[in-house]
Amino acid sequence: MPLNYLNISGKFANAPDPFPFGDEILVAIFLLLDNDDLSAASLVNRRWCNIVDDPIIWRYRLESILHKCDTLVKVMETTTIPNTQNNSNYKKEIDERLRFLAFTVKDIKHYMTNNSESMSVPQYINGSGLKIYTMTLGSLCTELKIGKQIIDGFSTKPMTQNFDLMELALRRTLGQLKSMFPRDKQIEFPSAIIEDPQAREHWERLYGKEVYYVMFDEFCKSTMRLLFTETETFYEWKDFLGYFINFPKDNIITTLKFHQITNIFGFENFSSVFTKHALGQGFVGLMSPIKAEELLANAPPKSYLVRFSRTSPDLLTVSCKSPQGQLQHSRNQRVGKDKVSLSEFLSSKFPDFRPLPIRVDADVLKLLDGKLTKMVGYSGNLVSGYMKV
Numbered sequence: 257m258p259l260n261y262l263n264i265s266g267k268f269a270n271a272p273d274p275f276p277f278g279d280e281i282l283v284a285i286f287l288l289l290d291n292d293d294l295s296a297a298s299l300v301n302r303r304w305c306n307i308v309d310d311p312i313i314w315r316y317r318l319e320s321i322l323h324k325c326d327t328l329v330k331v332m333e334t335t336t337i338p339n340t341q342n343n344s345n346y347k348k349e350i351d352e353r354l355r356f357l358a359f360t361v362k363d364i365k366h367y368m369t370n371n372s373e374s375m376s377v378p379q380y381i382n383g384s385g386l387k388i389y390t391m392t393l394g395s396l397c398t399e400l401k402i403g404k405q406i407i408d409g410f411s412t413k414p415m416t417q418n419f420d421l422m423e424l425a426l427r428r429t430l431g432q433l434k435s436m437f438p439r440d441k442q443i444e445f446p447s448a449i450i451e452d453p454q455a456r457e458h459w460e461r462l463y464g465k466e467v468y469y470v471m472f473d474e475f476c477k478s479t480m481r482l483l484f485t486e487t488e489t490f491y492e493w494k495d496f497l498g499y500f501i502n503f504p505k506d507n508i509i510t511t512l513k514f515h516q517i518t519n520i521f522g523f524e525n526f527s528s529v530f531t532k533h534a535l536g537q538g539f540v541g542l543m544s545p546i547k548a549e550e551l552l553a554n555a556p557p558k559s560y561l562v563r564f565s566r567t568s569p570d571l572l573t574v575s576c577k578s579p580q581g582q583l584q585h586s587r588n589q590r591v592g593k594d595k596v597s598l599s600e601f602l603s604s605k606f607p608d609f610r611p612l613p614i615r616v617d618a619d620v621l622k623l624l625d626g627k628l629t630k631m632v633g634y635s636g637n638l639v640s641g642y643m644k645v
Contacts, residue, residue, distance in 0.1 A: 282307050287316050290394075311386055318390045321397050325368060328400035332361045332407075349546055353419050356566055357403075360426050364396070367430060370439070388446070388468050389437055395506060396429045420542050420566075425503045428569040435512050435570075436468075446511045455518040459511065469510040472498060483527045493527075496534050499541060499616065503569075516570045520588065520598050533598055538562050538611025548575035549583045551612060557581055558609045562598070572598060576609060 286294060286308060298308040307313075403422045435449060443449060447465040450456035462478055463470055470478075476494050501513045521529045533539060540548070543563045552559060552575060560576035571587045578584055588601040602609070 279303075279307055283310060283312060286310075286313050309387070314386045314390045318386070318393065321390065321393050322368070325364075325393065325397045325400060328397065328404060329361060329365050329368065331404055332357070332400065333365070349544060352544060352546055353423070356423055357419075359567070360423055360430070364400075364426070364430055367433065385437070389433070392429060392432050392436070396426065396433065399425045399429055420544065421503065424542060424564060424566065424569060427566070428503050431569050432510065432512050449511050450515040450518070452515070452518045452523050455514065455523040458523070459514060467511075469508045472502070472507050472509055475509045493531065493535060496616070497530070500534060503542075503564075519570075520572060522597050522599070529597075529599055533562060533602075535615070536611070537613050537615060539615050541616045545573075545575065545585055548585070551614070552577045552583055555612055558606075559612050560602075560606055560609045561612055561614075574602065574606065576606060 282304070286297060289297065294308050294313075298305045399422060403426065406419055406422055436443065436446070445465040446468040447456055447460050450459055458479065459465075459467075476497075480494065480497070497517075501509060501517060517530075518526065521533070538560060539562045540551075541564060543561070544566075548561050548563060551561065555577055557577050557579045560574050563573050563575060565571040565573040565587050568587055568589070571589055573585055573587050575583070575585050586605065588596050588598050596604075
């Protein structure tokens with residue numbers, strides 16, 4: 257779990273100090289800790305919290321993580337997977353997945369090459385930029401490690417959607433780095449990334465403009481309870497929202513994730529639009545274009561599915577069967593590269609199309625609950641279930 261340093265209250269200010277030695281000794285110890293341990297240490301008392309905030313700790317961690325990421329990227333670049341099955345469709349899926357991985361690793365390498373100097377990290381107005389950057393880069397490093405473990409197991413196990421989980425998490429984590437730390441402009445506050453004025457005002461009023469993230473459960477209790485009032489379906493709705501935003505698997509919602517979901521579904525009518533398009537027919541979540549085409553092959557013309565975009569993880573892809581029977585894939589993006597809400601995109605580009613009567617199986621999502629932050633979450637083909645609706 258990433259460090260929750262932005263949500264610390266003053267109630268620990270007068271707590272007794274279990275280690276009454278000099279700050280330099282604590283800094284030396286904290287340099288050896290990971291995010292989970294630093295998070296626990298920051299909650300001991302105000303002194304420990306201030307020391308955890310020390311830039312020395314985060315610059316050291318950043319240099320260490322940069323080195324680990326660089327090593328893992330080099331390993332992933334040389335990945336080859338033997339095809340042990342005489343199945344043309346299976347080989348086609350392997351080739352497609354490896355193509356995505358090569359594209360992703362190339363993108364990561366390009367980013368790492370151009371952002372290797374830790375001194376260039378934007379600080380934001382409150383100096384939190386280095387911490388956010390280091391935490392996010394640490395998540396990227398973790399996903400690369402998981403990716404290597406998954407790939408190492410392909411000699412004895414078939415390639416499943418576990419690979420897709422890992423690859424999508426890599427792309428979304430890299431997207432967070434690019435969006436929160438753009439090279440062409442300075443972001444003053446973490447909340448400034450939220451484009452919708454109502455959504456940004458809501459975040460700043462509930463959490464503060466300097467807060468980068470909140471835990472998902474806290475977000476649901478505050479924000480989502482305000483936007484979604486139908487108690488009987490709230491928990492199913494919560495499962496789908498958690499699935500929708502929880503790649504990378506960190507059980508948090510950042511300002512960037514909030515920006516992305518309000519861009520796709522809108523803020524003012526979020527609950528009704530999300531219910532229609534995510535809980536209703538046609539949303540299949542994490543699915544390859546090959547599998548989408550298989551499902552659409554026997555469907556009537558003017559049918560469509562909605563799934564996560566693999567190449568642009570902040571967008572959705574609509575896979576459809578045209579009136580002439582052609583299989584096509586389009587992202588909710590205008591020609592000028594501007595993002596457009598899913599409702600507007602479907603009504604303008606597919607006005608007479610109907611979704612296939614399937615969606616992600618809610619029972620499968622329950623299997624993911626609590627496992628998205630652990631490597632064991634990749635064991636088994638967890639998100640392959642779909643149900644007719």
